[in-house]
Amino acid sequence: MSSILKLLATAVASLAFGAVSVQAQDALPDLGGRTIVAVTENAYVPLNFADPKTGEGIGLEYDLFNEIAKRLNAKVDWQLSSWDVMIQAVRDGQFEVGMDGITINEERAELIDFSDPYLTSEQFMLVRADETRFTDAESFAGDPNLLIGAQAGTTNFYVAVYNVLDGEESNPRIKLFDTFGTSVSALQAGDVDTVLMDQTSANGYIGANPGAFKVIGGPLGAEDFGFILTQGSDLLDPINAAIAAIKADGTMEKFQQKWFYEYNAAQ
Structure with missing residues (x-):
């Protein structure tokens, strides 16, 4: 499915299930201000990369996970890691959540837990x-x-x-x-x-x-992209609940529009 069709489908879903999304967000777990240690690589435009003007990490995954943390009453401690060691580092508990346009597959799922897909x-x-x-x-x-x-x-x-x-x-x-x-x-x-x-x-x-x-x-x-977490993480269910709410109320559509279309047009 093309990105445009995905955007349209998401928009329709947000209208059809608007009432459900409000309830879903109200029911989201409260993490009590907990700090989540999250890692990415900053090398995957437009999902995660360094702003050429400021050096700050930006991209769809940054916006999405910051939004997840906000809805769960949590903060994010952003860290950087190269791709070749990221999965093992999350598995070992060095980081709690990892993201880098990581495809969900059975081989990786033997090492870490995957969130529900946030992007196809x-x-x-x-x-x-x-x-x-x-x-x-x-x-x-x-x-x-x-x-x-x-x-x-x-x-x-x-x-x-x-x-x-x-x-x-x-x-x-x-x-x-x-x-x-x-x-x-x-x-x-x-x-x-x-x-x-x-x-x-x-x-x-x-x-x-x-x-x-x-x-x-x-x-x-x-391919479906998901966040990776240390196996058995207590963050898995809250993150999945937040992803569902973000998809349902149209926020994911806004992030896609920002990074897949508006960002490109501004370059």
Whole structure:
């Protein structure tokens, strides 16, 4: 489903269930001013990234989780961590909640608890704006000289392996980078030929770099994003209740509008 259709669907839902949402918010747990230690990477436009003007962490996930905390009468202690250690750090209890456009899947769910989904997205191929050598995943796979940039252990990496290439995780056509942002920089510099990302993130990079990028081909699969929590966390049910209320009353729609459309238009 496109982002626009998601927005329309959310708007209809907020009208249809407006009365329910008021009741849901009234019934939300009160965490009594508790401070929640939350972690992200600041490298996933427009979900979480550093404001180029101030260096402050901004993005949809910041707005959403700050809103969750507000409704639960809690505060957020924001921390930063690289993606490759984030899940383990949350599992070990170093942080209580993590977010980085993290796809909900069974393998990760064996290590940590997932919240209910707060966003559904699909994977697309981001390429340079002047790219003409390939037009979709099939034509990309057919040219052995073309390279994909990816961050190890991410959904983007696994979609590259199993949906675009041959299912071999050590395929030399996949160039690994420490952060998502550096893979996009490598694409812009011509060091790789495509980076896979969800449509919302692709929109963010296209909006922030006019004339530099475009999306080609169709979607390569859908994914649900969720917050990760230490297994057995007492925050899981309150966070899920807040997510439901935020979706039901139209607030999630406002966050999507702000970061997927208004932010892009302002760049």
